[in-house]
Amino acid sequence: xxxxxxxxxxxxxxxxxxxxxxxxxxxxxxxxxxxxxxxxxxxxxxxxxxxxxxxxxxxxxxxxxxxxxxxxxxxxxxxxxxxxxxxxxxxxxxxxxxxxxxxxxxxxxxxxxxxxxxxxxxxxxxxxxxxxxxxxxxxxxxxxxxxxxxxxxxxxxxxxxxxxxxxxxxxxxxxxxxxxxxxxxxxxxxxxxxxxxxxxxxxxxxxxxxxxxxxxxxxxxxxxxxxxxxx
Ligand code: HEM
Numbered sequence: 293x294x295x296x297x298x299x300x301x302x303x304x305x306x307x308x309x310x311x312x313x314x315x316x317x318x319x320x321x322x323x324x325x326x327x328x329x330x331x332x333x334x335x336x337x338x339x340x341x342x343x344x345x346x347x348x349x350x351x352x353x354x355x356x357x358x359x360x361x362x363x364x365x366x367x368x369x370x371x372x373x374x375x376x377x378x379x380x381x382x383x384x385x386x387x388x389x390x391x392x393x394x395x396x397x398x399x400x401x402x403x404x405x406x407x408x409x410x411x412x413x414x415x416x417x418x419x420x421x422x423x424x425x426x427x428x429x430x431x432x433x434x435x436x437x438x439x440x441x442x443x444x445x446x447x448x449x450x451x452x453x454x455x456x457x458x459x460x461x462x463x464x465x466x467x468x469x470x471x472x473x474x475x476x477x478x479x480x481x482x483x484x485x486x487x488x489x490x491x492x493x494x495x496x497x498x499x500x501x502x503x504x505x506x507x508x509x510x511x512x513x514x515x516x517x518x519x520x521x522x523x
Contacts, residue, residue: 303377310370311483313363314476325509336446344442375406408472415465453517462514470507
């Protein structure tokens, strides 16, 4: 008989929250990659102008950032609580883990979602500390854009990716991002009830393509800058 207890229902609610916030975050990651690809332009002004335009949005930027913080926190909260609920429901892990096959699509990335997620969270804190809250105009990272002096974010990013360990860590984390997205995309459709046997292959395949494009797109940036110096 299906379990309709409040605990089971709240777990379903959290899975829906995890799926919806996850898909919204995929949207953010796509837009973020598109903007960051300007780092590959030979003219640093292109990226700095883009970053400055975002910064100049004022209240609109604060609203967007508050929304982003909510999405990340809700996603992390629901991810961790669903993981604990699943563990409590099955305290002993399977003796032998493996691919479930068929429609469940259990794979190495589905079992490691919690770990790739936690590593991405740690990465995000380091990432924001380094770039968003890193050196600015006051620390000499300034550049003239037309009549304005703005933050030279391009220089900050290029200097970071000229350090071997930073580039290496970014490459590793972007590969983990790919694994997280590959399973997360598919899983979100299931949690939101947006699946049909006819579209199983299409949704799973789209998740794989999206994950590869995003991971390769992101890791290409530090590698390019490391080898070619950026700009
Ligand atoms: C090569 C990879 C990446 C590069 C070069 C990059 C670059 C940047 C830069 C320069 C900023 C600061 C923007 C500013 O202060 O105006 C930033 C902010 C941010 N990045 Fe990334 N990023 C990368 C990957 C990622 C990934 C994979 C995620 C998410 C999983 C991410 C999430 C964020 C977030 C949430 C912000 C703050 C946005 C805001 O509040 O305006 N980044 N990134």
